[in-house]
Amino acid sequence: MIVEGTAYWASIKEPNTTFEPMYTVNLVVDEEIANDFASRGHNIKQMDEGSAIVNKRKVNGPNGMVRTAPRLLDQNKQEVNLAVGNGSKIRVQYNEYDWEYAGKAGKGLDLQAVQIV
Numbered sequence: 001m002i003v004e005g006t007a008y009w010a011s012i013k014e015p016n017t018t019f020e021p022m023y024t025v026n027l028v029v030d031e032e033i034a035n036d037f038a039s040r041g042h043n044i045k046q047m048d049e050g051s052a053i054v055n056k057r058k059v060n061g062p063n064g065m066v067r068t069a070p071r072l073l074d075q076n077k078q079e080v081n082l083a084v085g086n087g088s089k090i091r092v093q094y095n096e097y098d099w100e101y102a103g104k105a106g107k108g109l110d111l112q113a114v115q116i117v
Contacts, residue, residue: 004091004117005029008049010084012072012114021059023070023111025084026052027092040096041107055094055111071113084116091115 009016010025026045029037034044034051045052061067074080084090093113099106 001096002091002093003027003029003033003053004089005033005053006049007084007088007090007114008047008052008086010086010088010090010114012084012111013069013081014083015059015069022056023059023067024054024056025090025092025111025114026054027090028052042109043106053109055092055109057111070111073113073115075115075117077115080116084114089117091117 005027008026008028011023012025015021015023026047028047028050029052031051034053037053038044042053045054057067057070059067072080091114092111095110095112097108097110099108
């Protein structure tokens with residue numbers, strides 16, 4: 001599935017290592033899209049720039065598995081390796097999944113690929 005919006009705090013090719021290493025992007029979307037994701041059980045992050053969907057992919061998986069970086073494409077769908085700046089218009093390809101951990105449950109968005117538009 002693909003959603004379009006504005007990128008903030010994107011770590012696409014290099015993982016964010018502040019806490020647990022992960023690839024991530026806060027995607028600011030219009031209220032209609034944010035409400036749709038919220039109605040399906042996703043957390044919506046309120047930022048100064050608007051409502052954001054947080055897409056992420058943890059680097060380290062179960063049993064020592066290491067996940068690869070999401071694909072990063074330019075507007076011509078050519079693979080690129082660069083930093084995505086705040087305010088960039090992007091499309092995010094994601095997979096929705098359900099999670100359970102320590103007695104809690106929720107929904108997440110696995111970051112598959114990003115296209116800079």
